[in-house]
Amino acid sequence: MNSTLFRRTRSRLLSAIAIACAVSVAASSASLADPSEPSQVTTQELLSDALAAAGETEANLVEPTLNSEVLEFGTGEGAVFVQATEEGKSLAIGAENVEREFSFGLPIESAPSDVQMLDDGTAVFSDDEIDLALQTHDDGAIRAQTIIHDADAPHEFRYELGLPEGSFAEIAQDGGVDVFQSFPDENESVLTSRFEPAWAVDASGETVRTWYELHDGDLVQKVDIGEDHEYPVVADPFWIPAIIIAIRVTSIVIKVGSKTVKYAKAPASRVVNALSSFKTLSYRTGSHTFKLDKSGMKHILQRHHPKYWDGSSKSSQTFFNPKMSISDVRNLVHGAMKQNQSKLKSGGTNKRIQLEGTYNNVKYKMVIDRGRVVQFYPR
Template sequence: MRITRPDARIERSKSVLTSGLVTVTALALVCVSGVSAGAASPHDATESFAHAISDGTTRADSTAPQQNAEVDVPTSGDKEIVAAGVGGVVTIDTPAEGRGEVADDELTHVYGGQLDDSRIAVQPTADGVRAAIAIDSADAPERYPFELGGDAKRLVLDEQDGSVWVFGNGKEPLGHFESPWAYDADGRTVPTHYEVDGTTLTQVVEHKAGDFTYGITAHPKWNKKWIKKFKKLFKACLGLTLSTEALLQLVSSPNKAAKFMVRRLGWFGAVYCGGGILKELL
């Protein structure tokens, strides 16, 4: 019986083809599973940031994201946020860049930061809009400027609580930036405050001064919803029709507000009126 051996070249070709198929398959599996990078995907980083913002808003008793037809969230960080104010429109130019990635909540848009080791997220809320900052390392800067435009002409820093009022050309504010907050990855408070210069609002996050765990999340949050309610309550309770700016001068701190109400209404009336105002605003 004659035994015919396969040609050696055919055997080598089969071997090469088999090795190639194995290599291609392995590469495909690596690409699908993402194990080659060994790092979180951009989507994972976006979700992590969104969760950090949620944790921060809970600690600060701030507003959760919600659809708001009066806020235009840009698809690119190079464009401005457009938000309605009381009697006007405010634009907010954030220190962000690049096309945003949308988180699973379909409300949070995360962009790259113009500044080193930082990112910016924009969320509409029921009463305004939030522009959150992610500080990813100790190499990131401490100052994050937000340039306001549209009808915004003047910023007033409230020395009592660190919040900022935004005015147009008149004495009525267009809206308000809530008191700033910042937390590290372990939930510890990071010192932060606002500074104003013209129509630029800068959030300063003093993360280099302490032993903090990165990432750190901070936020400027714009709102305008409660300003009309604030004036309405004071008019009904105190019989006053004043500009909001004048009211703020009278009640810019709890101590000043209490003394003003006692002088106006007496102790009983002040307690009754103050309780009603707090119930509506909180």
């Protein structure tokens, strides 16, 4: 499976990563299963007990809506989609809180409309062999818990990875799986997301041996259930995007799951190459035209984007999410211009204008000097 799995247009999937793209889930939705059924309460308790036994913390979950055979979780860091694969026999997850489309297939034959919702926002899918409980956190992380009911059920689960071009996955020393974006021209790779080390517990809370392997680019979780273990067994992959947690003088500290990595000062050639085909954004209101040119975009990226950061910082330094593309930043600026149309029209292009607001859940400050965008950054 590749990143063309999701047949939504790029403008739909990358409306503004925020990382930066909040997707409205207010559209009319099909009715989901009644969460009051007793069996669902049992499933919810099972999952809660499994998390506690594994030493995991329960998080705030996002409840999805079902729209046109697509299950949408609108998180604070962009949307998570669940829909059928092109073959229509299984499900796949697509995450927006990444620079380009990212997806992974779920090891179950089901359809989005088959979902059963638990009270806490967990989406449960079932087939003849297993149940799969999907939880999307409000920070964009995704937890997929496989419920193995008996010894006849599979003990190996394949998650087909649909990675963007230039990305690759590898097993980390702690047993997790790191996903990197490579920059061949700079002989460099950047950690963009990861699957935390696998865990599994049985019905009594005992640890069950489990691990990840990579086969033909897919993530495979193997679960070694012994005769002494009690069913059902819950096994858990947990995918987490990169999150900025701190800033140092010469590096940005990034938290990706249990890992802490640093973004150091980027080579000047990176932003130059990235902007080689950049076209000036022009926005006209009344008799005035406001522009974001290549020079302005370069300044924005070098000051406020982890991938292109030039090492400069202030006491109140802020950064865009590291997964935002240049197109995403451009779209944010364009949206902010439209949002402030009346102020720009009255202000004109002969003076300096400072604007603040929120666009697609991104709080921003924008400075326009004589019609040119000279500053734009998240607050």
